[in-house]
Amino acid sequence: MGRYLLRRLLQLIPVFIGTTLIIYLLVWTIPGDPFAGKCGDRGCPPEYIAEMHAKYNLDDPLIIQYFKYLGKLFTGDFGETYAGIPVSQLIESAYPVTIKLAVIALIIEGVIGLLAGILTGLRGRGFLDNLVLVSTLFLISLPVFVTGFVIQISLGTELGIIRPTVSSNPSIGELIAPAFVLASLSMAYVARLTRTSLMENRRADYVRTAVAKGLEPRRVVGVHLLRNSVIPVITFLGTDLGALMGGAIVTEGVFNIRGIGGLIFRSILTKEGTTVTGIVTLLVLVYLLMNLIVDLLYAALDPRIRYD
Amino acid sequence: MRKGRLAAAVAVPVAVAMLASACGGGGSASGEDGIVTLDWGEPENPLVPGNTTEENGGFVINALFTGLVEYRASDLKVENAVAESITTTDNTNFTIKLKPGWTFHDGTPVKAKNFVDAWNYTAYGPNGFQGSSFFEQVDGYDVVHPKDPDGEAGPATPPTPPTKEMSGLKVVDDNTFTVKLKNPFTIFPVVLGYSAYKPLPDSFFADPKKFEERPIGNGPFKFVDRTPNVELNVAAYENYAGADKPQIKGAKFKVYEQLDGAYQDLVSGNLDFLRAIPVSALVGDKWKQDLGERAKEKPGLLTQNMGFPIYDEQFKNPLLRKAISMSIDRKTITETVFAGGRDPADGFATPAVEGFVPNQCGEACEFNPEKAKQYLAQAGGFKGTLTVKTNGDGGHNEWSEAVAASIRQNLGINVVFTPVPTFGEFRQTANAFQFDGLFRTGWKADYPNLETFLTQLYRTGASSNDYGYSNPAFDAALDRANAAPTIEEANKGYAEAEKLLGQDLPIVPLWTQPVQYGFSERIAAGEVKAYRELDLTTVRLNP
Numbered sequence: 001m002g003r004y005l006l007r008r009l010l011q012l013i014p015v016f017i018g019t020t021l022i023i024y025l026l027v028w029t030i031p032g033d034p035f036a037g038k039c040g041d042r043g044c045p046p047e048y049i050a051e052m053h054a055k056y057n058l059d060d061p062l063i064i065q066y067f068k069y070l071g072k073l074f075t076g077d078f079g080e081t082y083a084g085i086p087v088s089q090l091i092e093s094a095y096p097v098t099i100k101l102a103v104i105a106l107i108i109e110g111v112i113g114l115l116a117g118i119l120t121g122l123r124g125r126g127f128l129d130n131l132v133l134v135s136t137l138f139l140i141s142l143p144v145f146v147t148g149f150v151i152q153i154s155l156g157t158e159l160g161i162i163r164p165t166v167s168s169n170p171s172i173g174e175l176i177a178p179a180f181v182l183a184s185l186s187m188a189y190v191a192r193l194t195r196t197s198l199m200e201n202r203r204a205d206y207v208r209t210a211v212a213k214g215l216e217p218r219r220v221v222g223v224h225l226l227r228n229s230v231i232p233v234i235t236f237l238g239t240d241l242g243a244l245m246g247g248a249i250v251t252e253g254v255f256n257i258r259g260i261g262g263l264i265f266r267s268i269l270t271k272e273g274t275t276v277t278g279i280v281t282l283l284v285l286v287y288l289l290m291n292l293i294v295d296l297l298y299a300a301l302d303p304r305i306r307y308d
Numbered sequence: 309m310r311k312g313r314l315a316a317a318v319a320v321p322v323a324v325a326m327l328a329s330a331c332g333g334g335g336s337a338s339g340e341d342g343i344v345t346l347d348w349g350e351p352e353n354p355l356v357p358g359n360t361t362e363e364n365g366g367f368v369i370n371a372l373f374t375g376l377v378e379y380r381a382s383d384l385k386v387e388n389a390v391a392e393s394i395t396t397t398d399n400t401n402f403t404i405k406l407k408p409g410w411t412f413h414d415g416t417p418v419k420a421k422n423f424v425d426a427w428n429y430t431a432y433g434p435n436g437f438q439g440s441s442f443f444e445q446v447d448g449y450d451v452v453h454p455k456d457p458d459g460e461a462g463p464a465t466p467p468t469p470p471t472k473e474m475s476g477l478k479v480v481d482d483n484t485f486t487v488k489l490k491n492p493f494t495i496f497p498v499v500l501g502y503s504a505y506k507p508l509p510d511s512f513f514a515d516p517k518k519f520e521e522r523p524i525g526n527g528p529f530k531f532v533d534r535t536p537n538v539e540l541n542v543a544a545y546e547n548y549a550g551a552d553k554p555q556i557k558g559a560k561f562k563v564y565e566q567l568d569g570a571y572q573d574l575v576s577g578n579l580d581f582l583r584a585i586p587v588s589a590l591v592g593d594k595w596k597q598d599l600g601e602r603a604k605e606k607p608g609l610l611t612q613n614m615g616f617p618i619y620d621e622q623f624k625n626p627l628l629r630k631a632i633s634m635s636i637d638r639k640t641i642t643e644t645v646f647a648g649g650r651d652p653a654d655g656f657a658t659p660a661v662e663g664f665v666p667n668q669c670g671e672a673c674e675f676n677p678e679k680a681k682q683y684l685a686q687a688g689g690f691k692g693t694l695t696v697k698t699n700g701d702g703g704h705n706e707w708s709e710a711v712a713a714s715i716r717q718n719l720g721i722n723v724v725f726t727p728v729p730t731f732g733e734f735r736q737t738a739n740a741f742q743f744d745g746l747f748r749t750g751w752k753a754d755y756p757n758l759e760t761f762l763t764q765l766y767r768t769g770a771s772s773n774d775y776g777y778s779n780p781a782f783d784a785a786l787d788r789a790n791a792a793p794t795i796e797e798a799n800k801g802y803a804e805a806e807k808l809l810g811q812d813l814p815i816v817p818l819w820t821q822p823v824q825y826g827f828s829e830r831i832a833a834g835e836v837k838a839y840r841e842l843d844l845t846t847v848r849l850n851p
Contacts, residue, residue, distance in 0.1 A: 032733025037699070038352060039361055039438050041749055042764070042772055043739060046456050050465060051436035084354040084520055085536045093535050149568075157572050164572030168538050168562065256569040258538045266350070266537075266565070269701060271732060 001299075008295070012288050017070075019284045020277065024066045027273040028058075034271035038082070052082065056274070069277065079274035081267075087278045090263060095282075097170060098259035101252075102244040104172065104179035109187040110237060117194020117233075122221065124199060132195070136188035148181045148254035165256035178255040182248055186240050193236055197229040204228075227301055234301065238294030242287040246280075342557030344831070344847055346581045347570040350537055350563055354520035357506040358430030358439040363752075366503050367841050368561060371542055372413075372525035373506040374550055376404060376423070377497060381835030381843035384660065384756035386498050389550060390418060390507070390526070392483075394500070399492040399791065406483045410549040412509040413530040420485040424477045426508035428452065432472050439504030441771060442754075445496070447476030447488040492791035494798040498662070498757050528554045528845050538563055552845040559844055571826075575599070580828040583840040590647035595826065602827040607660040609753035609838045610821040611653060611761070614696070614711065617743040618814055619776035627687035629813040630672045632694075632746070634680035635718035636711055638673075642819050645707045649824065653817035656761050656806050660838035663758035663799030669810045669817055677718035684719055693722045695745030699734035700727035704748055711746075711818070738774040749774065749815060752839065758802040762786060766814055777814035 035049045052058075056079075057065045072079060078087035116136075120129040139147075155177060156164035166174045201207060202225065210220045248261035260279055267275035298305045351365030360369050376391035388394070392405040410418035429435060431443040433453040443449050452474055454466045476488035489496065499505070507526060512519040523531050528550060529542040543558035562579070564570040567586040573579035575598050585603075589595040596603045616623045623629060638652035655668035671679075684690065696712040698704040705727055712725040728734045737743055751772075753760045763786060764770050768778040782805055789801025823840050834847040 030730065032728075032730045033736055034732050036733075036735040036739065037731035041751060041774075042361065042441075043735065044438060045433075045436060045440050045453075047433045047440075047453075047466070048436035048438055051434075081536075083350065083352055084517075090536050093538055152569070152572060157576050160576065163578055164576050165564075165569045165578065168535065253565045254569060256564050256566070256573075258563065262565045263537060270352075271730065 005292075005296075008292050012292075015288060016281075016284060020070070020073075020281050021066060023280045024069065024273075024277050025062060027268075027271075027276050028062060028065065030271065032271075034082075034273070055080075069274070073278075073281070078278040081272050081275055082270070087275050090275065091260075091279060091282065094258060094260050094263045097175075097257055098245055098248060098252075098261065100170075100172065101175050101179055101182065101248060101257060101259060102241055104175050105183035105186075105244050106237060106241055108176075108179055109183035109190050109240070112183075113187040113190025114194055114230075114233065116191040118198065118226070120191070121195040121198025121202075121229075129195075132191055136191050139184045139188040142184075144181060144185060144250045145254060147184050148178075148251055151177055151181055152254055168258065170257065175257075178251050178257060181254070182244060182251045186236075186244075190233055190236060193233050194229065197232055198225065201225055201229045231298060231301055234297055235294055238290045238297075239287070242283065242290050245286055246283045342849065343560055344556050344558075344580045344844070344849070345560045345562055345578070346842060347564045347574075347579060347583060348540070348561035353438065355523045356437075356512070356516070356520060357503045357508070358426065358437045360503055361438045363840065366839075368523075368540060368542070369503045369506065369525075370527070370841060371529040371559065371844050372523055372527045372531060373503070374410075374525075374527040375501055375503075375506045376406075377501045379501045379756055379837065381837050381846050384662070384838055386501060386756075389501075391500075394497045396496075399494045399496070399793070400489050402487045402489070402496060403480075404485055404487065407549070408483060410526055411547055412526045413524045413545055414509060414511060415547075416509055416511075417482075418507055418526050419482045420479050421482075422507040422509060423505075424479050424485050425510075425513060426506065427477060428473045429508070429513070430504055431474055433466060433469055442499070442502060442504040443474065445489045445491070445493050446474050447490050448474035449476075449490075451475070491787075494790060494792050495757050495759055495795055498795065499755050502755050528552065529559065532558065550845075554845050554847075556844065556847050556849060571595075574826050574828060577828055577830075580831055581834070581842050582826045583823070583836070583842065585649070585824045585826065587647055587649060590649045590824075592647075595824075599826045602829070602831075603824075604826065604836070605822055605824045606836070607651075607658055607838060608821045608823040608840065609658055609660050609756070610750065611656070611658055611752075612650070612707075612748075612750045612818045612821065613653075614746045614816040614818060615743075615749040615775050616746065616814060616816070617741070617775065619741050620744055622690070622692075622744075625687045626812055627683050628690060629816070631680045631683035631687060631719065632715055633672050633813055633816040634674060634676050634683065636714045636816065636818070637675045637718070638819060639675065641707060641710045641714065645710055646819075650819035650821055653819050656809050656815075656817055657758050658753070658761075658820040658838075661753055661756050661758050661760065662795075663802050665803045665806070668803065668806045669813075672810060672813055673817055680719055684721075690719075690721045693724055696723060696725045696747075697734070697737075697743065697745060698725075698727050698748040699731040700729050701731055708748060741774070741776055743774075746816070747774075756838065758799060758806065759786075759789070762802060762805055762809075766809060775814040777812070779808060779812055782808045782812070 035044060035052045038044050057068050080086055116132045120132045123129065152164050155161045162177045207220060207225055210224045245260060248259060249265045252259045252261040264276060264279050348367065349364040351360065352362050353359045353365055355365055355368055357369050357373055360366055374389045376389060377386050378389040380387055390406055390410055392407045394402055394404050396402045406420060412418060427443060430437045431440050431449055431452050440453055451471060452469045454469055456466045478486045480486060509524050511524060528545060528548045530545045532541040532543050534540040540561040541558060544554040544556065567584060568588060570579060570582050571586050571589055574582045585595045616629050618624065642648060642650040642652055654666060654673050657664050696708055698708040709725045712723045716723040751761060751765060764772045766773060766777050766782060767786060768783050785801065785805035785808060789798050789805060792798040792801050823836060823838060825836050827834060830849055832848045832850045835843045837843055
């Protein structure tokens with residue numbers, strides 16, 4: 001186990017360098033000088049452009065720029081935006097909100113998705129099963145912005161139950177509606193995944209054995225059936241947390257949540273290369289760690305899986 | 309029984325979610341009383357007046373700083389603010405006297421040198437400030453801001469200026485300074501309300517970086533705090549010396565990602581001022597139903613045009629340019645694409661500026677497909693394909709496509725719409741004079757005078773003359789207007805110059821953008837300037 005962990009941690013290094021390099025190159029090789037368009041149709045003074053080029057090492061070859069950037073990154077310096085605001089400060093103010101939102105969304109999709117999946121997986125074929133299948137199909141086919149606007153306008157503007165957009169420093173209660181929107185798609189997948197997995201394992205030998213041994217049905221389902229069936233669901237939820245952090249662009253936009261998703265989106269539009277690379281670097285780390293945790297969870301869930 | 313329990317298990321979290329979000333919602337968005345919440349976006353530059361040329365930064369700068377003159381919010385009339393008097397005998401040499409008693413937010417008095425130092429710092433080339441070109445008219449500007457010897461694209465950098473001070477600025481005493489311009493410029497006092505001309509306290513020059521984090525101005529509001537990408541708070545400045553003392557306790561500038569979200573907040577009372585209305589709410593005048601009397605509209609300072617690359621042989625004939633302009637159905641496009649959120653242009657400026665004369669473009673801006681075809685035939689037709697270019701990242705694609713379609717249909721020539729991915733790339737092509745077809749251009753007035761729509765854009769060799777337009781008669785008309793004895797005469801002169809543009813048509817004027825804004829129920833009164841900015845000193849709250 002220890003050796004496995006070490007090997008996995010070492011693997012993170014090349015993946016980390018590779019991804020950040022690709023992102024850096026992608027961001028900075030977009031044609032067009034990011035500063036040529038900064039002053040609107042008036043055009044920027046050449047001195048301004050020269051100063052910014054010097055500040056972001058734009059006159060060096062791209063690969064040298066990257067290593068200069070990486071060097072600073074290792075000292076904890078994420079650089080500055082074009083408006084002179086440290087990127088670390090932006091991340092600091094955006095990350096807590098996004099983490100909160102992502103975790104609430106994860107809980108919602110986990111609880112509702114798993115419950116719906118277990119209910120239908122155990123009974124199968126019936127009104128409830130059909131209801132879940134139809135409603136998940138409905139959720140999967142709706143784009144997130146539609147769900148977002150419908151909830152915002154119906155619950156917010158029309159009924160006044162929630163605020164149409166969240167406040168600057170949102171509480172957990174305020175984030176539930178956006179998190180529900182964010183979770184809706186994955187919730188549907190979790191429900192379907194659990195249902196299929198349960199149905200499949202219900203006829204497995206070990207379940208039959210457990211029943212034949214005369215175990216209580218609750219124990220058969222809870223300890224034997226569920227534990228094995230939930231492995232693919234955990235994989236999905238684990239990677240989904242990473243996706244929720246970066247992929248909340250639409251939801252954050254609709255509810256005006258000042259999180260990571262919107263920050264990346266805006267930085268790409270304004271070609272704030274340093275901001276984009278900084279945040280994506282963090283997201284890469286989140287993904288890598290979540291994957292590691294998921295892999296380690298397998299062994300806990302299914303003792304047959306060993307790493308050494 | 310079992311079924312019921314499980315159903316309850318599903319229902320409980322949903323119910324909790326609803327209840328919890330209900331607790332989070334509601335409540336007053338505006339926090340404590342007397343604080344007004346405004347929709348805002350992240351400024352592109354540090355909040356220093358001379359380096360702020362865009363809307364979001366300008367909004368805050370105008371709350372934090374007061375210049376020599378200010379524009380009255382209702383009609384943009386020029387009024388003295390910090391200036392006691394601005395006098396001149398020849399429209400070249402100006403003597404500016406300050407009112408005593410003005411202080412910066414750190415308590416230091418506003419002196420003549422605060423203006424002179426700020427202007428010199430902004431104009432000084434190596435500082436790379438975006439507002440430096442606003443001092444072009446001042447004597448000695450070329451010394452502190454030398455030209456790049458081989459143009460912007462060349463490898464050489466401009467030489468370091470021998471001095472940091474413009475020879476045209478002289479401090480006489482604490483409350484007086486003089487300005488010498490290169491040439492007569494009658495409307496100079498009008499220009500002085502722009503943000504680049506605001507004063508800076510001594511502490512700025514000691515540590516500009518620290519100043520950027522906590523700007524110190526002399527305006528009606530002082531900086532409180534800022535969370536980048538989230539919000540910025542200001543509070544009324546108790547020792548403000550101006551006559552327009554704020555009636556509110558402060559303001560919160562809140563960053564919104566999407567106009568639609570901000571609009572929903574306004575409708576449900578979580579936002580007090582929205583400076584633009586999303587197209588989704590303009591459709592069928594929904595915003596007027598939603599807001600009632602709180603939906604307001606007035607002429608704005610923005611124009612949207614299509615430029616011709618006159619440097620290209622194909623577009624040299626004014627008759628061809630006229631034919632293209634007359635084939636565009638402006639009215640239908642503004643109604644369908646913008647749901648009536650734009651006004652078709654009949655000239656090169658907007659009705660919100662002083663000196664505006666309607667219908668300066670004349671026949672050339674009227675929709676008349678028959679005549680357009682006739683002019684096209686007279687001009688010898690158009691060979692090949694006409695391209696219509698915009699930057700694809702600015703939300704201009706829809707209407708540009710409509711313009712292209714309008715020309716194609718009504719002129720019977722082959723027109724294609726080709727967006728360029730980014731604005732940066734688009735500007736590079738413009739700066740290098742490499743367009744080969746119609747390209748999008750727009751202009752926002754810096755100060756409320758007709759001149760702002762003319763000199764920078766169409767004068768031979770002017771900084772934003774992306775068209776390569778050059779007409780000696782037009783340049784001469786501008787010179788005459790600049791040197792006119794009074795501002796009224798000058799305005800007439802500018803209108804004459806504009807008339808010449810209507811004949812030459814270096815651009816196709818498309819439409820101007822009115823200011824459409826909305827207030828919440830908390831606001832009893834408030835004036836919005838034509839550049840979509842709420843004048844915070846005029847805001848009164850309902851009791």
